Amino acid sequence: MGVTKTEIFTDQQNNLATSLKALAHPARIAILQYIIKQNACICNDLVEELGLAQATISQHLKELKNIGIIKGNIEGTSVCYCIDENVWQQLKKELNTFFVDNIGVDKCC
Amino acid sequence: MGVTKTEIFTDQQNNLATSLKALAHPARIAILQYIIKQNACICNDLVEELGLAQATISQHLKELKNIGIIKGNIEGTSVCYCIDENVWQQLKKELNTFFVDNIGVDKCC
DNA sequence: ATTATTTATCGTAATATTGCAATATATAAC
């Protein structure tokens, strides 16, 4: 086959997996780090900063937009991208819930 | 092409992306949640719990083992899997660093 | 109006991922 069986998992599991998948690429991590450092940026900044083709950067931006973690404001001919604070904090919270502390040591059989 | 250009990113970016990719599948999230709930489990428990083929579960376990977040102790014919506490906490810490708090609101242009 | 700038989309090639049946391996039980 080659297709994930989403129907056998919970919405929470599917959604978290989707969000993590969007972050799980070095270019997209680099994009987010750059946006955070600069507060905001346009696509072309990232093309110069990262050294990937414009089409490739645009595609990565689209994937980040799909999970809502960034949003873009049109400014003349360019688009200004920044972090969506609400989505960012929501994902941070979900990850904190997942990475619960009391796992307890030496519980392996 | 079709292959990630790892050489243009930092080790930190590549490593974080690799770890996140290992978590970014609903089956692997479900596996980790089950191990945490039960403290430990064997492959067959997961086959029954998740309803995926044994070969598929074994493959997912392998990917989780690859990033070190779980480890397996051989117990007779079965293998007992549990969370590797150190790797788990390390990843949690890296994610907390990434999800730094002071992003600041309304910084978009 | 024409030209430059910026981004998005389409098409395509290379590679990776997902899932499973079949099979191999390795220990336990008889």
Added chain:
DNA sequence: GTTATATATTGCAATATTACGATAAATAAT
């Protein structure tokens, strides 16, 4: 030794991802 049990590996088909050139679309500058 044979059989049962549990896991890993191999091979394969279906699908997804990554990257980029070419091109479209939309505004800005001249």
